[in-house]
Amino acid sequence: MYEQSRSARSLFIATWIAGFGLAGCVSGQEADLVGDDAPAAQQQGLTEGAPLKSHDASCLQMQDQGTWSTYASYMTSVGPALGLPNILEDLNRAGPVLTASTDPSATGYKGGFRWNDGDMATTEWVPQGLTAGVSGAANVAIVSWHYAASSPDKGVRISLADISDMSASAVNYRHILLVRPTGPGTFTTVAEHGGGLAWYGNYLYMADTSDGIRVFDLTQIRAVSTSATCETQIGKVGSEWCAYGYRYVLPQVSAYVVPSSITSPCRPKFSFLGKDTRGTTDVVLSGEYCNSTSAQCPYDGSTPGLGGRLYRWPVDASTSRLKTVNGVVKPESAYIMNEPNVQGVAPINTTSATTSYWLSSTRYNGALFKVSTSASHKAYLSGSGQWVRMPEGMHATASGTNLWTVTEGYGGTTSSAAGGRVVIYVDQAAVD
Template sequence: MPGRHLETRSVFTAVWLAGAGLAGCGPATAQELANAPVGTEEQALTEGAPLTVHDASCLQLQDQNTWSSAASYMTSVGPALGLPAILQDLNRAGPMLTASTHPPATGYKGGFRWNDGDMGTPEWIPQALTAGVSGSANVAIVSWHYALTNPDKGVRISVADISDMSASAVNYRHLLLVRPTSAGNFTNVAEHGGGLAWYGNYLYMADTSDGIRVFDLTQIRAVDTSTACETKLGKNGSVWCAYGYKYVLPQVSAYVMPASITSPCRTKFSFLGKDTRGTVPGVLSGEYCNNGDTPCPYDGSTPGLGGRLYRWPVDAATNRLKAVSGVVKPERAYIMNEPNVQGVAPLMTATSTTSYWLSSTRYGGALFKVSTSASRTAYLSGSSQWPKMPEGMHATGSGTNLWTVTEGVAGVTSPASGGRVVFFVDQASVD
């Protein structure tokens, strides 16, 4: 995630509200109240300490409510194609990792790398990962941000069929994310693509500065792939272009922070995760913070540790965020006490929503198991326990596998030593 995402912001003086606890963050269990440290004025943070319960009562997201209009804008582009149709038209193959090509990872079970062109391209950088089921296929979706600026192609996703991880390769295809702007036209999604979460037909993506964008997997459209379209986006004469990509996935709405919400309440949406534990499912969001160009408002006297983690409730009937009068409030919030966090996944072997895995580029690459009741457990790349440059994660609901995508070390294409990979480990091995 380092790069364009790490926009420099003003350094805010961190003032912890005396007695800041659980107000506005949903009901707390007795265990949370007993175990969760509470912020006090100018409290120093400690790397690796338990999650600190945070008062997020000031924060909210508003539904832009463009669900119908955005979809209608795409009607003239062509028929809506669901994800099953794309899974029948995968055009790239990512070789399966082997005993000699996979990176070190505690509990490693399997994985794949991208094809040679995607392993080496400096234009597109892998960021987030989510997974789910489409028909009879198990599917992983990975986002990539565009590293160049002229033009800014925004974000693309890779749809990969991971149903048979004993095969020789994983088949996948890239799609370009777009935002409808008017009837029959669309533009790029100029974001970092740092987080994904998949519920039903909706793909949630982190919008770093403003909130969460939502894309509808039933609204995928095919566009023109002629040479003339390779440098164009949107309507071009009688056809539609997407920089040469065959398919576009349109945004249908977004949940945004009102402009009236300012720092320190205003947060960043650096990464996302999917949490199906408890009676209400949730989308997780968190802040990337470091001790350099990306400080956070709640860092206290220890820069880099004040990143916040939020749990946003999902309406299981609609797969949209659970809104009251168009407003969504976080159900839980924590200070992570960890720097350089790039991804999150719920600890599916735990029933309460108080424990998580955090993916971090701290120490060159790390997996942290964190909770409100205990100091972290760390799996480090320097100790051959985790790959370098890990990014987004997804924990399967069965509590079996933990999937991760890596950004890759710049200039390295060997998957065993820092090249870009998608892999999974046994959840119990890192529990």
């Protein structure tokens, strides 16, 4: 009877916390003190499309693993460090630029490209995150792909795409395998979903679903062997360094990890990332994918799928690393999104306020939601021809000009117009 009572009581408390939405940092002891006496009026569900709700994230932190110099030193024997300019001179694939007969429907559509035929059709790799930036005179998009096939798990690869001239017939790109150094001259794959990216300075941030955010140094790319031996191998093999046949590897340099002592509901998932340069401090955005079935979230209450949280992690402008105090970084603010199936986030750059965002979602097979703390969402739906199907990561140019997104592909089609994998950009003003 005691255990039954405790279980029922715990469920009651969790539901109350979920509905109240601001109690994310109430400890177990404190919850026990107030849970049975919580007024019924406070046991509220969430409302899809409602304004963003401020969330108390003071219980949450990440610790810098501090492997910056160690991991970099492990890779020195693999070969000379290469930066983006080197790789942009060695792009080996071409993705046709979309035309009037091949582009998908999206509000404010301006342009885009699809991948080559092999990458449109592969079932082994699926596009996920997207970020963009500048390398020298080149505009560059970076897209992450997670490995969806069976063992061995090849982890995550990224595509570096030169998007400087979208009036050309094709966008040139190259895949690079992400790796984690394991010792001097040795490395392995990064067995993660790669659901989101953000690019600051020389650092590429990637979502680590269960634990936090991994960081890769774009100045530390290494060339490895493409011999027949290396097609099925990773790391040091005899006198060669292998990466499953990929020509280049991008090594992890550190990670920001949520301590194991922080558990649900305080502990979030890191499903996707974004980049926000509004306000006085740049931030990396992180958010949770939630749905009504397999990925319900702690703050859903009576409305599973809506409790995904969005966090703002401050960036140190002098280092492009997250801003830490004694090796610890804390979110500067957080929100409950009131939207299901969120896959990406981008800031609305027409305002300096940090309380409005675009969210890409696979709700309704594809949607773009304009959200803020002050108004219910504005929705652009794929079923109405207003947005692309199955959108994933997003990037908004700080100038307020273009909003980019990548899709993972819909229904197995390789037709870019019918829902196949694309990278597109639209006019930010058209969806504002």
